[in-house]
Amino acid sequence: MKVQQTTTHCQAPLLPRREKRKIELEKYRLQKKIRKFNLPVTFDNNTTTKFANFGPVESFKQAIGFKELIKSTFTMRKAPNSKYQSQEMLDFLVDAQILGLSRFEHINDLRYDPGYLKIKGDIECPEESAFRRLFKALGIESLEELRSINQQFIALHSQTKEPTEIWLDCDDTVITLHGNQEGGEVGYNPRYHGRPSIKAKACFIAETAELVNLKAYGGKTHSNGEFLNFFKEAEGQLPHNYVPKGVRMD
Structure with missing residues (x-):
């Protein structure tokens, strides 16, 4: 209906024409910033990856300040000696969803993919059990913060449009x-x-x-x-x- x-x-x-020009310049700056993150791809036993097309996604996330926005809004904290803080795990979780890994057990694919790890800066990805514990500890306040993060990204996108x-x-x-x-x-x-x-x-x-x-x-x-x-x-x-x-x- x-x-x-x-x-x-x-x-x-x-x-106004001045505002249109401002939006066009901002788009050009963003495109220029993204180009340098293109990942060269080869196919051999050491560099074969299922996620070679993830490079532009990660570069776009960096260009819009994805991690910074999460850190400034998502306040859930784990123990100081934890290997991964909640904000970092949320970033990995978003990557998994973008790459079609919707089940917890499939997230482990990221831990052993050399292409993905290289794009992320040769860091180690958490095990899937860590994400289960993260969801178990989420409260109402954290859910509202996630909703706020989503709204901020929509607002950020809207700034590029008339x-x-x-x-x-x-x-x-x-x-x-x-x-x-x-x-x-x-x-x-x-x-x-x-x-x-x-x-x-x-x-x-x-x-x-x-x-x-x-x-x-x-x-x-x-x-x-x-x-x-x-x-x-x-x-x-x-x-x-x-x-x-x-x-x-x-």
């Missing part, structure tokens, strides 16, 4: 819980009838697939349950120069 906004005050104003109209995609899904997990309720579950589950609602910017809002509800929550509050939260988190033109809902 598509919902078109018809209010006239939602028209995005045009940027005021623009966007579409928002909203969807939800049923996540089945196995075992005794917090927040589960027995509600509509098309695949596992009678199993406890949670209902996850998500909102994305259609043009860029950037996640704007994500919340979990009990399994008894319907698709339209608490949706208005969820959407208002998503709309309130958009950068000031992003103007919602319409909403797609599944």
Whole structure:
């Protein structure tokens, strides 16, 4: 279903020529900074890697100050004698997701890949058990900080654009819980009838697939349950120069 906004005050104003020029110069500086991180690739027993295309990703992360933003926002601390602090592990975890390693046991692939380790500066990657312990220790405050990090990256991206109209995609899904997990309720579950589950609602910017809002509800929550509050939260988190033109809902 598509919902078109018809209010006239939602028209995005045009940027002055000086502001456009400023954005173009910033894009050029970023492109120039990224070029020097290209990784030469050869295929032999010592340098074969599954992640040779990760070089531009890491260079982009450095160019936008990815680690610095995490360190300034994510305050979770481990013991002083820990080999890896939480901020470093979050950086590795983001790398794993970008490279398609969505399961804990697959993260160990990064520990033994020479190409990835060279790009990261010949450092050692944590074992997958360390990431399990990190998630186990996460509290509500840490989750809100992760949400803040996501919002800051969206705002950073928006600074490279003129005021623009966007579409928002909203969807939800049923996540089945196995075992005794917090927040589960027995509600509509098309695949596992009678199993406890949670209902996850998500909102994305259609043009860029950037996640704007994500919340979990009990399994008894319907698709339209608490949706208005969820959407208002998503709309309130958009950068000031992003103007919602319409909403797609599944």
